[in-house]
Amino acid sequence: MRQSTKNYYLPAPSFWPAIAATALFLMFGGFAMALNQIGLGKPVMIAGGLVFVYLLRGWFSEVIKESISKVYNTQVDHSFRWGMGWFIFSEVMFFFGFFGALFYARNVSLHWLADAQLLWPGFVATWPSAGPKLVLEGHMAPWGLPAINTLLLLTSGATLTWAHWGLMKNNRNQLTIGLVLTIALGVAFLTLQAHEYAEAAFTIKSGIYGATFYMLTGFHGLHVTMGAIMLTIILLRVRSGHFDAHNHFGFEAVAWYWHFVDVVWLFLFIFVYWL
Amino acid sequence: MSTATAKHHDDHGHDSHGHPTGLMRWVKSTNHKDIGTMYLWFAFTMFLFAGAMAMGIRAELFQPGLQFFQPQVFNQLTTLHGLIMIFGAIMPAFVGFANWQVPLMIGAPDMAFPRLNNMSFWLLIPAALLLVTSIFVPGGAVAGGWTMYPPLAIQGGLSMDMSIFALHILGVSSIVGSINIITTIFNMRAPGMTLMKMPMFVWTWLITAYLLIAAMPVLAGALTMMITDRHFGTHFFNAAGGGDPVLFQHVFWFFGHPEVYIMILPAFGILSTIIPTFARKPLFGYTSMVYATTAIAVLSFVVWAHHMFTTGMPVAGQLFFMYSTMLISVPTGVKVFNWVATMWKGSITFETPMLFAVAVVFLFTIGGLSGLVLAILPVDIQLQDTYYVVAHFHYVLFSGAAMSIMGGVYYWIPKWTGHMYDETLGKWHFWLTTIAFNVTFFPMHFTGLAGMPRRIPDYSQQFAEFNMISSYGAFVLGLSQLLFLYVVIKCIKGGAKASASPWEGAHGLEWTVPSPAPFHTFETPPVVK
Ligand code: HEM
Ligand SMILES: [Cu+2]
Numbered sequence: 001m002r003q004s005t006k007n008y009y010l011p012a013p014s015f016w017p018a019i020a021a022t023a024l025f026l027m028f029g030g031f032a033m034a035l036n037q038i039g040l041g042k043p044v045m046i047a048g049g050l051v052f053v054y055l056l057r058g059w060f061s062e063v064i065k066e067s068i069s070k071v072y073n074t075q076v077d078h079s080f081r082w083g084m085g086w087f088i089f090s091e092v093m094f095f096f097g098f099f100g101a102l103f104y105a106r107n108v109s110l111h112w113l114a115d116a117q118l119l120w121p122g123f124v125a126t127w128p129s130a131g132p133k134l135v136l137e138g139h140m141a142p143w144g145l146p147a148i149n150t151l152l153l154l155t156s157g158a159t160l161t162w163a164h165w166g167l168m169k170n171n172r173n174q175l176t177i178g179l180v181l182t183i184a185l186g187v188a189f190l191t192l193q194a195h196e197y198a199e200a201a202f203t204i205k206s207g208i209y210g211a212t213f214y215m216l217t218g219f220h221g222l223h224v225t226m227g228a229i230m231l232t233i234i235l236l237r238v239r240s241g242h243f244d245a246h247n248h249f250g251f252e253a254v255a256w257y258w259h260f261v262d263v264v265w266l267f268l269f270i271f272v273y274w275l
Numbered sequence: 276m277s278t279a280t281a282k283h284h285d286d287h288g289h290d291s292h293g294h295p296t297g298l299m300r301w302v303k304s305t306n307h308k309d310i311g312t313m314y315l316w317f318a319f320t321m322f323l324f325a326g327a328m329a330m331g332i333r334a335e336l337f338q339p340g341l342q343f344f345q346p347q348v349f350n351q352l353t354t355l356h357g358l359i360m361i362f363g364a365i366m367p368a369f370v371g372f373a374n375w376q377v378p379l380m381i382g383a384p385d386m387a388f389p390r391l392n393n394m395s396f397w398l399l400i401p402a403a404l405l406l407v408t409s410i411f412v413p414g415g416a417v418a419g420g421w422t423m424y425p426p427l428a429i430q431g432g433l434s435m436d437m438s439i440f441a442l443h444i445l446g447v448s449s450i451v452g453s454i455n456i457i458t459t460i461f462n463m464r465a466p467g468m469t470l471m472k473m474p475m476f477v478w479t480w481l482i483t484a485y486l487l488i489a490a491m492p493v494l495a496g497a498l499t500m501m502i503t504d505r506h507f508g509t510h511f512f513n514a515a516g517g518g519d520p521v522l523f524q525h526v527f528w529f530f531g532h533p534e535v536y537i538m539i540l541p542a543f544g545i546l547s548t549i550i551p552t553f554a555r556k557p558l559f560g561y562t563s564m565v566y567a568t569t570a571i572a573v574l575s576f577v578v579w580a581h582h583m584f585t586t587g588m589p590v591a592g593q594l595f596f597m598y599s600t601m602l603i604s605v606p607t608g609v610k611v612f613n614w615v616a617t618m619w620k621g622s623i624t625f626e627t628p629m630l631f632a633v634a635v636v637f638l639f640t641i642g643g644l645s646g647l648v649l650a651i652l653p654v655d656i657q658l659q660d661t662y663y664v665v666a667h668f669h670y671v672l673f674s675g676a677a678m679s680i681m682g683g684v685y686y687w688i689p690k691w692t693g694h695m696y697d698e699t700l701g702k703w704h705f706w707l708t709t710i711a712f713n714v715t716f717f718p719m720h721f722t723g724l725a726g727m728p729r730r731i732p733d734y735s736q737q738f739a740e741f742n743m744i745s746s747y748g749a750f751v752l753g754l755s756q757l758l759f760l761y762v763v764i765k766c767i768k769g770g771a772k773a774s775a776s777p778w779e780g781a782h783g784l785e786w787t788v789p790s791p792a793p794f795h796t797f798e799t800p801p802v803v804k
Contacts, residue, residue: 008463010385013295013303017394024447025401028440032405035506036433059390075462079387082458090450090488097496097526101511109519120514131510131517205508208517215503 130207138201156185305389311374321363350418357421382465467803479544542679554621627701631682642670663723689773693791714748
């Protein structure tokens with residue numbers, strides 16, 4: 001696995017890291033101000049967002065250029081694999097925190113609240129619940145839209161793998177069709193999710209149920225959105241002739257990411273919608 | 276990208292000619308040594324800044340009554356002191372060591388992702404700006420303690436949001452940095468450098484990096500819930516909506532306890548490097564050290580609620596966390612034993628790094644013991660939120676982490692600068708620091724046992740003597756760090772030339788390259804036998 005490091009690609013000095021710091025400073029600083037009704041906040045935040053987009057575009061096209069000009073050897077390729085793998089692991093831990101909150105509220109703290117009859121007379125611990133002082137209007141049932149969405153995402157995982165097979169067989173048509181299908185399924189998923197949000201009788205303000213529901217599904221939806229954007233970029237790269245049967249880590253990284261988002265959805269379906 | 280035959284391109288500028296000079300050398304750096312240097316200076320600056328805040332705290336506590344600060348300002352001082360020391364000083368200092376030493380110790384040409392490496396550093400700047408400027412916004416800096424418990428933290432103003440976002444940015448920096456370190460260690464080792472031949476410092480950083488990528492995202496989640504509770508009407512931490520303020524504590528400490536090990540494992544690595552060198556014996560029980568480090572890391576995820584014994588938990592839970600906490604001192608004990616056994620019958624000399632290392636072993640053990648005392652449930656119910664806890668965590672964090680960092684700086688600074696530091700001044704710095712540290716923090720065991728609460732600007736008369744002693748100690752401790760600054764600058768500017776391997780008993784790849792280490796090292800990997 002480890003071969004001569006002589007050719008390990010060491011990039012030239014680069015401005016991108018400092019631009020990244022600037023973007024995050026503007027975005028978060030602006031957001032903090034906007035949250036506190038300071039007029040300057042929004043424009044600063046938007047400026048930060050623009051810098052951020054510029055950053056992603058610039059940095060990634062630089063990396064893509066390097067990849068095409070074949071300065072990366074196998075060892076660099078391995079680095080990318082390690083890096084992407086553990087990045088996804090950190091994302092898993094991010095969701096783990098929210099699932100933990102859901103578990104704790106449902107199985108521990110609501111019951112304690114109900115036990116404290118002196119404080120909240122008459123409160124019974126049920127799920128879903130908006131707590132002793134709020135009213136919960138409606139909740140999600142699993143076997144409508146969510147079940148369809150599960151199917152959509154699972155199918156998209158399959159179409160993506162099919163696209164990968166196409167890539168490995170050098171069948172560019174299969175690759176393109178698979179990618180287009182995957183993106184379409186992802187967009188369909190997001191559309192249904194948006195519809196579900198629009199129809200919902202409760203909001204993020206509806207106590208602990210609303211909070212955990214929107215936090216978990218919202219962050220998941222955000223990840224699907226990012227995944228779909230990344231897949232689109234991969235599709236564009238495929239159209240301009242990037243990747244071959246052996247050399248396509250960019251494709252694989254996005255595929256890993258997509259499958260990860262898929263798995264998170266399964267947990268969501270079980271713990272947020274179903275049980 | 277299996278282009279194993281990739282040609283060597285000359286245009287990627289990693290030759291020492293053609294890299295920018297002046298400010299741009301640092302801003303655009305893709306060099307692990309330069310980035311390491313930036314990390315270390317950033318950490319030192321933050322160390323002095325947060326140290327100055329500690330001087331303010333001790334000035335206020337010099338005598339009972341309110342002398343210098345209103346309680347609100349006092350609370351801001353303790354909160355920012357904690358946040359900046361942890362996230363701005365200790366953690367970045369260790370990353371600075373990792374940057375400098377890991378590639379040198381495993382024979383790699385650089386970190387696996389040099390640009391991301393630089394991004395990890397530069398993200399510290401916006402975070403520090405947000406934290407520091409939050410002092411000047413209306414309402415002042417965050418004042419709810421570094422642990423940021425709701426409901427207090429929900430009520431804070433603009434500065435609370437700024438601090439939360441600062442921590443988000445620091446989280447990104449830590450996660451990216453850790454992925455980089457993990458990848459470097461697994462993928463960039465020189466031929467023959469098997470995992471079980473890696474220097475202990477590399478091992479401890481590998482495990483620390485895993486702790487970081489597992490714990491930091493959870494903190495990010497907790498802070499995100501805090502933001503939505505503050506501004507978007509969620510009820511995660513509000514019982515009226517079915518949430519629970521204690522939920523925050525659970526999520527926070529699920530991050531928080533691994534975090535304290537994030538701040539001590541690299542210190543263990545530094546000790547395990549320094550002690551064998553000056554005892555002129557190989558590290559005793561290398562394999563058991565590796566396993567002990569791993570065990571500590573795994574266990575650190577199942578002890579978090581020992582910070583919450585008084586929040587009202589079922590007895591079964593309290594007992595579980597009490598025993599798991601006690602269990603974690605077993606692998607810690609293994610390490611202390613191994614360091615002592617390494618010194619046993621060695622031909623020891625006491626240069627400054629070794630002085631620091633020996634002192635750390637001794638003082639950290641005191642901190643570990645007071646930790647064990649706190650782990651005992653009925654005792655902790657008395658001691659929670661008293662100065663005893665403050666004594667405990669300063670023994671593990673100052674005389675554990677910070678003094679290891681100082682020892683590490685003295686140990687490797689010849690490699691970094693090419694000069695020997697001033698041994699006399701180094702020894703002065705050591706003795707002043709060690710004595711003043713104990714004068715400052717040992718009495719806190721007593722005031723804590725007697726019931727003095729932490730984070731309160733005033734106290735009752737009976738604590739006056741001990742507090743005055745603590746304050747005197749603190750002022751000396753603070754001033755002696757300026758001496759440290761002087762020694763470091765003096766060493767950078769000049770001093771006796773350091774040879775490639777200035778320490779007689781030192782082993783390892785970093786001592787095979789010249790001092791100062793050239794801009795690029797190990798472009799062709801060394802072969803380790
Ligand atoms: C032998 C190992 C250790 C044990 C058994 C232990 C145990 C404990 C316990 C039970 C507490 C809670 C005290 C309370 O709030 O009532 C505590 C607090 C603390 N410990 Fe340790 N500890 C150990 C090692 C460490 C290490 C190595 C560090 C850091 C390098 C550390 C840093 C802290 C900090 C910062 C706090 C206070 C947090 C706060 O409330 O602000 N501990 N420790
Ligand atoms: Cu702890």
